[in-house]
Amino acid sequence: GCTTGGGGGTEITPGTAPGFPPFEFKNDDNELVGFDIDLLEAVVGETDYTLGSWEELEFSSLIPGLQNDRIDVIAAAMTITEDRDETIDFSDPYYNADQSILVASGGDFSPSSLDDLEGRRLGAQEGTTGESVIQSELIESGQVSESNYNAYGSYVLAVEDLINGNIDAIVIDQPVAQTFASQRDVDIAFTYETGERYGFGVRTDDDDLQEALNSGLATVQDNGTYEEIRNEWFSS
Ligand code: ARG
Structure with missing residues (x-):
């Protein structure tokens, strides 16, 4: 769950499901890398939140993990669907x-x-x-x-x-x-x-985080950071 760290803003714990390249996967050094990892870091960097360390879960455990506070945000190439939207909230879409x-x-x-x-x-x-x-x-x-x-x-x-x-x-x-x-x-x-369309997932009562992610996303889309990250992970 969220904790308030000294100096920085509220710390949020991100969750993902690796094995889905180039969005989230383990590199040869067994480090978690990918488009979603870099994008969420950039987006949160534009907000008053700070990003805690990544939790790696099975894809089907991400929404339960969000609901039981194990993680605070999902960044897992997760499609915004009507069914999921009934239990969690999504940021604005960031990939098709x-x-x-x-x-x-x-x-x-x-x-x-x-x-x-x-x-x-x-x-x-x-x-x-x-x-x-x-x-x-x-x-x-x-x-x-x-x-x-x-x-x-x-x-x-x-x-x-x-x-x-x-x-x-x-x-x-x-x-x-x-x-x-x-x-x-x-x-x-x-x-x-x-x-x-993919979105970042948050709990339905986390309106502040949802709004912060949307404004951070708009900023990185406007200032070229989004495109830089996309070019890094999608060569063709
Ligand atoms: N976009 C698909 C969905 O939302 C697949 C996502 C799988 N993501 C992952 N990190 N394994 O259902």
Whole structure:
């Protein structure tokens, strides 16, 4: 929870779920790095708050962690959705994404639409919007059976299973799909437009923090810092 530090403003504890490059991941020295890490640091630097040390949680534990005060802000490429907006509040959006379908390179499976995923073994990270696409577009319609869907704690594990042939495709945010495709033997088969927008998550009663994050975000967007950070993590 929040504590008031000597000299600085109220200290807030940020939470994220690494394994989602380039937004949040562990580098070769096992340090937590990425676009969200740098962006939140820059944003909070423009406010009266100070940033405490990062808590690393599973993606599906972030909202519970916020609600039980283990963390004070979520920076995890989290899509602003109606469902989530019922339990937490979001900052203004800071990044846009759609969902990509990743397949193993050099295989003979190259789907070009969701219909082509019928009867296939699919994977996504538990609690994500990628999982929601699988559930609402493929499982509910009966095209994919519940038992052919694997929910992973991390997309890193899903990519391993894809390369090993244990699943046929992964549904994952497009910028992250592109990063995995540049690092591993996986390819984007096609991208399904979902028009998602990422926001920082805060507790619903933390209006001051929400407003501070929004004004900090506007400042870094106006003064070029946002673009600098984006260019650092998204080379292409
Ligand atoms: N944008 C997607 C969602 O909000 C996936 C986020 C996954 N983030 C992570 N740090 N693993 O559901």
